[in-house]
Amino acid sequence: MNFDWDPEQITFRDSLIAFAQAELNEGLLERERDGLFSRQNWQKCADFGILALSVPAQFSGHEDTDFLTAMLAMEGLGRGCRDNGLTFALNAQMWTVQLPIVQFGTHTQKERYLPSLCSGASIGAHAITEPETGSDVFSMSTSATRVKDGYLLNGTKHYVSLSPVADIALVFATVDASLGKWGISSFLVDCHGDGIRRDTVQDKMGLRTVPMGRIDFEDCFVSEQDRLGPEGAGVSLSTSFLEWERCCILASQLGAMERQLDECVAYARQRRQFGQAIGKFQAVSHRIVEMKLRLETSRLLLYKVAWLKQQGRNAMTEAALLKLHLSESFAASSMDAIRIHGGHGYLTETGLERDLRDAVGGTIYAGTSDIQRNIVAGMLGL
């Protein structure tokens, strides 16, 4: 592996940091307090070309952006943008809606969906979790019954990020329950169509600027052309998406950890107690060293997984390790950042308690930390 970035890649990352700092942070305290999604900031990100990073140029994507560069760019976005909800939502759409269409969609599906997702004109959600099936996701009960020219969806998905504002949803449902998980297929569903009812989760601990909700399907018609991939391929597709998701979804949190570290170092150098800077107390400096260690180990894992995926190689174990380590690291470092800032860190206005609340979400979505451990254990033959 080569750890050198070329000057263009660094310039691109820095342009994202500068864009995010200038454009995305204003009004965050109020937006977060009130649980408001900013469509305006979403549009700014689309206009900057961020959403296009996971799509080939042929379908309105970004010219010549390889996967490693995309990860560096998303890290830069997280470094500059304090709104972890927005960066999570952008990553969710890019890697769990757009990328599956890029990888498994027909030419017509790509032409139909990708340009408007990239331009910000439409928003996409990924709906797989159900009230009775979270970690055990492939035991889902949402059904897709074959009818003339398509399917009728019936069932419920919940905890779906972006669903209250989404225009399309990538939905998983079983066409033949007798086949178990091999009966599952995936569908691109128009969220404004008949047979769909959406409810919004009114309040949640963190990631409050990204709306989340429940989708009920009642005889919702989906045409055959809107099935993504072959019938019964839902599990194979999903296993592939989930590997990509674990790889990419937290790249921006790495940037947020870098921002946290810089702020903690600056505070520890400036805040004085007992006649000296608090950074001179080993209890404080060692805590900061732990933050640095988590940042660097997370970064190595992210770049390694990105490098493997760029080569078209399997990264099941590495992606699970990355998801586990990065999400737990962000939560642990967020707690450390609060401790280092003392009472100041406990105040909402510093944003440090927000990072902690947001970080907890990362240990749950895209498979909980326990599930990541199970994957790695399974890959080790246990």
Ligand SMILES: Cc1cc2nc3c(=O)[nH]c(=O)nc-3n(C[C@H](O)[C@H](O)[C@H](O)COP(=O)(O)OP(=O)(O)OC[C@H]3O[C@@H](n4cnc5c(N)ncnc54)[C@H](O)[C@@H]3O)c2cc1C
């Ligand atoms: C912020 C956020 C965003 C989300 N966004 C989406 C989205 O966009 N689309 C979507 O479909 N879903 C989304 N989800 C749902 C998410 O994927 C699920 O919450 C997650 O998979 C866990 O499922 P569950 O909540 O039903 O918990 P459960 O599966 O009920 O787990 C409860 C506890 O049991 C543990 N557990 C369960 N099974 C095992 C096991 N085999 N071994 C060890 N421990 C186990 C879990 O680790 C956890 O601690 C989101 C969730 C959150 C918090």
